[in-house]
Amino acid sequence: MEILTVLKEKYPSMTKKQKQIADYMMAHPEQMTFITLKELSKAVDATEVTILKACSDFGYENFNEVKYEFRKYVSMQEQFEIHKENEYTSTAIPKYELEEREALLDAIRKEEKECVNHALAQLDLQKVIEAARIIMQGKRIVFCGRGFSVLMCKALQIWISTSGLPGIVMDTELNDEIHALLPLITEETVVVAFSFPDYYFMTTKIVEFSKKSGAKVIGITNVEESPIAEFSDVLLLAPSSTRLFMNNLSSPMAVLNLLASAVEIEVSASDRQMSADQSFTELFRQ
Structure with a gap:
């Protein structure tokens, strides 16, 4: 049973x-x-103890469980809106x-070839270079996404790690992972x-939270109207829809690959790669 229904009952x-x-919870589900x-x-002018007691009386073990249920609710509402607007690509072949x-x-x-060619042709290389330099300057890098995006997170993490840059992947569908990694997002972080x-x-x-926390944000999405665009310091676009799939990995x-190449170029032009290689070599000398 969704949380708003529970509260109303x-x-x-x-x-x-x-x-x-x-009343506050039902009026502000996203918050x-x-x-x-x-x-x-x-916000509600109540002690933390009173709120925790209320959460228990509402039928939840703790406050984090309440937040988790609101995340489920908001997620479902957004998916309903997308279905109503018919934005999903149908995989039914006539x-x-x-x-x-x-x-x-x-x-x-x-079509795949044209899609990739279009994506690379319209890509602003100055933005790619800017993104690469931001990544290089970060004390830590957090890659975040869900579903197929997690695969891309891991790919970029591996490519960039070869340049000696630290990074960690956050699957935004995993509640425990989010809570564990949120403290890492500070003004020294690149998301x-x-x-x-x-x-x-x-x-x-997560992107909105990162921006408010002072982190630099690089957004990778398919259109400029994407929800993460307004919170991104640099936005890189890659069309993802094809006739069969809503999200295709090709573009x-x-x-x-171009962003990882730009990072490698920037690192190679500095002394950071050398220091990383030396640190790794030292492991075998001990």
Whole structure:
């Protein structure tokens, strides 16, 4: 049962203060996904103990469980909106297309090639270089995304690690992972965020949190209207939709390859690569 339904059902039996807390929660579902206990205490003019007691009376073990349920709720609402706007690419292949399967596959091959060529041709190389320099300057790098984006996070992490740059991947679908890695996001951090349809809300929230925390944000997405765009210091675009799949890896991976190459070029022009190689070599001399 979604959390708003739970709160509405329990509302008649709540105390006056609990109703005040529930009213705020139901009126601000998005804020509830990331609000701290201290912030909520101030917003509803109630002690932290009172809020924790209310969470228990609402049927949840702790405050983090309440936030988790709000994240599920907001995520579902955003997915409903995308379905209503018919933004999902259908994978149903019309029967007439299946009559000449080799011709269909050849057409898809050509579309893939054109998609990659278009992505690389429209890519602003100055932005790629700027992103590479930001990555180089970061004390730590956090790559975040969900689903297929996690695969891209890991690929870029591996490529960049060969240049001696530290990085860690955050799967924005994993609640425990988010809580474990959030403290790492400071003004010394570079966050590389991947967001493609259906634009998972938690990835957007992580990017917004990162921006407020003073971190530098590099956004990698498919369109300028992507939810992460407004929080990104540098935005790199890679069209991802094809006739069969909402998200295709061809173009995004081509863009990532170019970004990783730019990082390697910048590192090679500095003394950072040498120091990293020397540190690794020392492991075998001990």
